[in-house]
Amino acid sequence: MRCRICGHETGNDTDLCQDCVERASDHKELSRRRFLGWGAVTVGGLVGIGYLGAALRLLYPSSSGSAKLQDIGPVSNFPVGNYVLTSYTGDGYDDGVYVMNQGGGKFIALDFHCTHLQCPVQWFQSLEKFMCPCHGSQYNKLGEHIAGPAPRGLFHHEIAVQNGHVMLGGQIS
Ligand code: FES
Secondary structure (H helix, E strand, C coil): EEECCCCCCCCCCCCCCCCHHHHHHHHHHHHHHHHHHHHHHHHHHHHHHHHHHHHHHHHHCCCCCCCEEEEEEEEHHCCCEEEEEEEECCCCCCEEEEEEECCEEEEEEEECCCCCCCCCEEEEEECCCEECCCCCEEECCCCCEHHHHCCCCCCCCEEEECCCCCEEEEEEE
């Protein structure tokens, strides 16, 4: 039988010769490698852009807070003395923010990115501290750095109460 691609004798009853089968599988492998290569470049680029944005915010936090305060719900959604993880989507970015009702109308809002390499920190109520799963930095209840490689405490976000609702703004320090 003749090969349907190159026209040479296949030497058996299939319509593809051995050479064309090998060329086809080489081509497929090359395409797969190119696809994976570009996929890795694309994913790497997106992750890099994300980290660059986070790093720039770390280096240049808004000094006066955001002009746009975002309503994150009524005061009753925030029990006194415990942190609630919320998110801030103003200023063109989406940031996880821990918000705690300190009682007496006072609130504190802490950015959830570790100040070492930006991993998200976790709040442990029983220990009354934030811990970073990446390299072990720790922060106390007020976000002050107490252990690990982080160079400073967690960044604060602007926060206010207006008409019974908690209003969250951008990073301020
Ligand atoms: S990113 Fe948190 S300790 Fe390194």
